[in-house]
Structure formats: structure tokens, C-alpha cells
Amino acid sequence: MATETQRSTGRRRNPATRATILATAFAVVAELGYAGLTIEKVAARAGVGKQTIYRWWPNKGALVLDAVLERTAGAGSDGAPAELPDTGDLEADLSAVLVATVEEFADPDFDRALRGLTAAVIEDAELALAYRERLDGPMRELKKRRLRRAQEAGQLDPDVDLDLAVDLVFAPIAQRWTERSGDLTPDGARTVVRHALRGLAAP
Template sequence: MSTASLPSTGRRRNPATRAAILATTFDVVAELGYARLTIEKVAARAGVGKQTIYRWWPNKGALVLDAVLERSLGPGEPAELPDTGDLEADLTAVLVATVEEFADPAFDRALRGLTAAIIEDAELSQAYRERLDEPMRELKKRRLRRAQESGRLDPGVDLDLAVDLIFAPVTRRWTERSGDLSPDGVRAIVRHALRGLTNAA
């Protein structure tokens, strides 16, 4: 996406200006890291006034969060998880796509910087939960609930716990830079998690 200079458009959000600011923010945080990113650097590179950015985003944490969400999810709400009728294949596809995103050096650096900021900033942490973590958790639970209804998962399984068992190992391996994050490693995570969640009957 081009980050060519665009004029400030006052208080009203111009979609092209917003897109340029977020694309520039992502490029700057991927290049310099979260700690070295400043609103001034983003404004200069995007060709907008610093006041325009502060009018739309209260601080750099909120700006970087929007930039990462825009790059990861695009505009609008997160899409539903795939439902082909094969739960293991569907969950594996989602996690393989996640690992491929983690493997992108630009995304990896941007997300690590944001993750560190979230740990330190309670307000940013709440925004992250409300805007990404909780909506994605609901989508994951919805897919697992359909599996319960079809008899693929034990109906007594706690879906919040099931989400943690399936998805948390990948995040932990990425965070700690340890463990197998290859497609085969992801398949093993899903297979073993589902072994404990599948209705034995």
C-alpha cells in the first residue's frame, strides 16, 4: 500500500488519509521498533500534520494497535473461521495461517513491540482485548460450539478452556521463540488438543 503524502482533511476522517497514516505507522514500527516510533516520525513520513494524528488517535499505542489490526485483518469485522465439516483441518488451517503471519519479519517486529506495550499499558491492553482478543475468541468458540452440536466435541467441554488448549501453544512458542512452528508442528498441536476434547463415545 502506498504511503504517499496526503493533505490533512480537518476533523473529518478521510479514508485515504487514514489508510496512509496506518500503512506508514506499520512501516515505521516494523523498521524502527515500537520504542523508537514517534508520532512525529509517522506524520513526517505520511505527509500529514502531527495534530491530525493526535485528533484521531490519543497516543502511539492506539495508533500502532490500529495499524497492526489493519494489516492483519483489514477493514471490518474478523471473518468467521472456516467450517468445512472437518474440525481438525479447519483449526489447522487457521493456525498455519497465523504462523505464516508470525514468520513475516515486518509483522513479527510490529506485533512484538505492540505486545510489550500492552503488558505495560492497562488502557492499551483493554483496547486490545475489546477490539481483537475477545471478538476472535468468540469466533473460535462459535466454531467449536458447532462441533459440539454435531457431536465432534464432548458437549461438556468448557469452550474458553478449549480455545486456550488449541491456540495458546502457538502464541507461547512465538512469544518465547521456542518450539516447532512449522505446519507439521501446528498439526501436532491441534491433533493432541482435539484428542482430549473429542467425545470418546
């Protein structure tokens, strides 16, 4: 569902159709949630035959993953941002990123769509792999890059594993979102970053 190979002959895949389907899928999952999303509904709303969806996506999860990817990639003018901010102040930079995330969660459409995708990912190991490779992975790479620079600057414990560092900084807020538990505010985010970084600081 990631890279479709080019067919040699016959009518080619219509990119506009692909875009319509993904936009419709996003809209449906945003409105009705993952459980309420149906291939038939997407096909009907997109004015597309069911087969056209089944031809290119193996299941709901793959479709929603692509739909969310298409939307997040389209956010920046030229796709995803190439780099996290680096002002030299690590705490401020990470706080800014986390605050941005919190603000994204505040958009009901994005919230519901991402909840749908996450629900699918939890149960479907194969989809989880795709999710990590195509959505979470690139973002995590950016985070690690920023943290590596901090580590090289001596702001972080040189022995700490960067994946652990990412988890410590970002997981608490993510979990509050999934479980709708703690407060999901900019201030809450900043407090998390402060303590997480204290735990990762050079001893």
C-alpha cells in the same frame, strides 16, 4: 480511539490523512519496532503535523493497534473472514487456521508490527481491553463458533468451556512465537491441534 463522533461544523476529518498515518505507523513499527516508533517519525514520514496524530490517537499503543487493525481488516477483500472453515473434520479445519497463523508470523513486517502491539498490550491494561474487543475478540468468537458446532456434533466433551478449548488449541503456538521458543512450523502446529483436541474430546 475506536469511534470518532462526527463534528457538526468546520473542516471535516480527512479520511485519506487517517489512512496515510496508519499505513506509515505500520511501516515504522515493522521497520523499527515499537520502541523505535515515534510520533515525530510517523508525522514526518507521513508528511503530517504532529498535532494531527495527537488529535486522533491518545498514545503510541492506540495508534499501533489501529494500524494493525487497518492492515488485517484490509487483508480480505471485504474485511475479516466471516467464518472459519467447516469441512466437518475439526482437526483439519483448526490445523488450517493455525498453519495460516504460523505463515503470517513468517512475514517479517507483520511479525515485527504484531510484536510491537503485543509488547504494548502487555504493559497497558487499557490498551489490552481495546485489543481484546477489537482484534482478539472477533477472532475468538469465530473460533468458538466453529468449536460449538463440533461440540453440538458430539465431537467435543459437552461439558468443556469453549474459551478453555480455544486457549488449549491456540495458546501453545502463540507462546512459542512470543518467547521464540519451540518450533513454529506447520507440522508443529498440527501436532498441537491433535493433542489439544484429544484433551477436549468427549470422554
